[in-house]
Structure formats: structure tokens, C-alpha cells
């Protein structure tokens with residue numbers, strides 16, 4: 001299998017609006033470390049966090065805590081073919097069709113990822129559809145399995161509420177709960193009602209035409225994927241039964257951006273501790289969730305996809321050269337499902 005020596009990849013050298021800062025550049029193809037895979041990427045995606053980071057969100061945290069310096073190469077989801085395998089990697093061979101989750105660099109023709117972040121892609125999906133899943137699946141998995149303790153054995157009879165059900169994370173959350181036999185309520189705008197119904201949601205509140213307070217108050221788990229729903233969801237949880245609130249939309253990074261690293265972290269921890277204590281007094285637990293880059297999640301999700309229990313929602317597919325448009329689409333609030341970036345027509349990699 002021949003591997004190119006250079007590739008085309010999206011990057012930005014300063015923070016700002018998509019059209020102003022995003023460029024496609026030629027760069028050397030990386031080599032995998034001993035625990036990594038080198039993937040020839042066929043499809044990638046744009047997640048909301050890619051757009052936020054490009055705008056400068058989290059700069060204080062990511063530049064000081066992790067060695068993330070400009071230029072930054074965006075893109076968290078990849079689907080493609082393994083073309084290189086590190087010496088210590090087991091379970092993958094060149095030619096495997098995989099999907100994987102990365103922190104950065106997914107919007108490029110080649111990417112190295114830790115082997116633990118990858119899994120064989122669902123056989124029933126093409127690369128574009130597979131690229132819609134990894135980061136959202138890892139996020140839903142971390143919240144539902146690791147924080148809320150839900151799985152195929154514990155979910156039957158459980159009542160779960162997930163706002164923003166048409167989003168990448170919410171849509172997988174709904175499908176996981178339905179695959180495991182639980183009950184799901186969700187919120188969405190009118191244009192997404194049919195979509196979330198098709199995913200299996202049992203109760204749908206169209207927040208454009210209905211009062212959100214119509215949400216019942218008897219849920220076991222609230223998986224918060226939206227910005228303004230925390231109090232609504234806390235009001236909807238049962239008391240003194242071990243109910244769980246788990247949010248992936250947390251203010252930690254905003255505190256750090258506003259107050260600097262040390263003071264921001266201190267304030268965030270204090271904010272979190274107060275909420276944990278308040279919910280503990282009501283017999284509930286309260287969690288902030290940050291997605292684990294978990295290949296195990298991707299293996300199970302692939303099985304559920306191939307069994308017809310989970311399907312990805314793809315919005316539009318953009319060529320790499322249109323990466324700025326792809327970011328704008330993701331930021332528009334009008335997308336329905338994941339915005340995909342195609343890498344196969346991405347100019348010349350030599």
C-alpha cells in the first residue's frame with residue numbers, strides 16, 4: 001500500500017471567523033508512534049467544539065494545559081483506512097476500515113490517532129455516514145454509561161430526558177436509550193420533530209410551539225446537551241431515588257476564559273461543588289462530563305449500527321476546500337445532523 005508523503009489539511013493560524021482564518025495547506029504526512037494508527041482519512045466532520053475553538057473559546061486552557069499552539073488543525077471525527085500501524089498496536093492491520101475520534105487534525109487526508117481511539121467502522125455505513133458518529137458517540141457513551149450507569153442491562157424501565165434531541169450527541173443518546181429498552185423524552189424545534197420521532201423518542205416537546213414546562217417531573221436521568229436547560233431538567237428529576245443529572249455543556253472553560261486559568265478553575269470547582277451538594281441533598285447526583293476518546297464505545301456503537309438500532313444523521317457534505325463553509329453551516333443553528341467533510345476530492349496528496 002503506497003502512502004503519500006504530503007497531504008492537504010485544514011488549519012488556522014489565528015482565532016476568528018471561519019472565512020477569515022481557515023485555510024487548506026499542504027503538510028507532511030505524519031508517522032504513527034508505537035501506540036498509534038496512521039489513517040488515510042476519507043471523511044471527517046465539523047463538531048460545534050471545532051467552531052468554538054477556532055473562535056478562541058478555551059484558548060487560555062488549551063494553550064496552557066495542553067501543548068496546543070497555533071497553527072491548529074481542526075476536526076475530531078474521522079473515517080478511513082488504516083495505512084500504518086505502530087509497533088505496539090494489536091488488533092488492527094493495514095487495510096482495516098475504521099472510524100476514530102481525535103482531538104485535532106481530522107479535517108486532513110492523513111491522521112495519526114492512538115489505537116485506543118479507533119474501532120472498525122460499522123460495515124453497513126459508508127465513510128461519510130461513519131464520520132458523523134465518533135465524537136458524538138463517545139460523548140453520549142461517557143455520559144450515559146460512565147456517569148449515569150445506564151447500559152443494556154440497567155436501562156429497561158428507566159425514564160431519560162435529553163434536550164437538543166436532533167443534535168449529534170442527543171440523537172445518539174436517544175437511540176442508545178431506545179436500544180437498551182428505556183423511555184426517552186426530548187426537546188427540539190418544529191423542523192426536527194419528525195426526525196426525533198423517527199429516532200424513537202417517546203415524548204417530544206416542540207419548544208417553538210409548546211411550553212417547555214410541559215415536561216413531566218418523573219425522570220431518572222437527565223442528559224443535558226443544551227445551553228439553557230439545566231434548571232428545567234433538574235426540576236424534571238425524581239427526588240431521593242438516586243436520579244442523575246449529567247451535562248456535557250459545562251461552564252468550566254468559560255470560567256477559565258473569563259478569569260484566567262487558576263481563578264477560573266477555582267470558581268468552576270466551587271460552582272460545581274455547590275451544585276453537587278444541592279443535588280445530593282435531594283438524593284440525586286450531578287456531573288459535568290467531558291467525552292472520553294473511547295474505542296470501546298465505538299465498537300459497541302458499530303454493532304448497534306449494523307443491527308439497525310443506531311443510525312447517523314448527516315446534514316450536508318462539503319469538500320475540504322470548502323471547510324470555512326462547513327464551519328459556517330455547523331454554526332448556523334440550521335443544520336440537521338452532522339456536517340461532513342469529504343477528503344477524497346481534496347486536491348493532490350503526493
Ligand SMILES: NC(=O)c1ccc[n+]([C@@H]2O[C@H](COP(=O)([O-])OP(=O)(O)OC[C@H]3O[C@@H](n4cnc5c(N)ncnc54)[C@H](OP(=O)(O)O)[C@@H]3O)[C@@H](O)[C@H]2O)c1
Nearest residue numbers: 048139166167168169170188189192248289290291333335
Ligand atoms: N463535554 C463534552 O465533552 C462535549 C462533547 C460533545 C459535545 N459537547 C457539547 O454538546 C452540545 C451539543 O453538541 P451536538 O454535537 O449534539 O450539537 P449539534 O449537533 O450541533 O446540535 C445541532 C442542533 O442543536 C439545536 N440548536 C439549538 N440552538 C442552536 C444553535 N444556536 N446553534 C446550533 N444548534 C442549535 C438545533 O436543533 P433544534 O432546532 O431542534 O433546537 C440543531 O439541530 C454542544 O454545545 C457541544 O459543544 C460537549
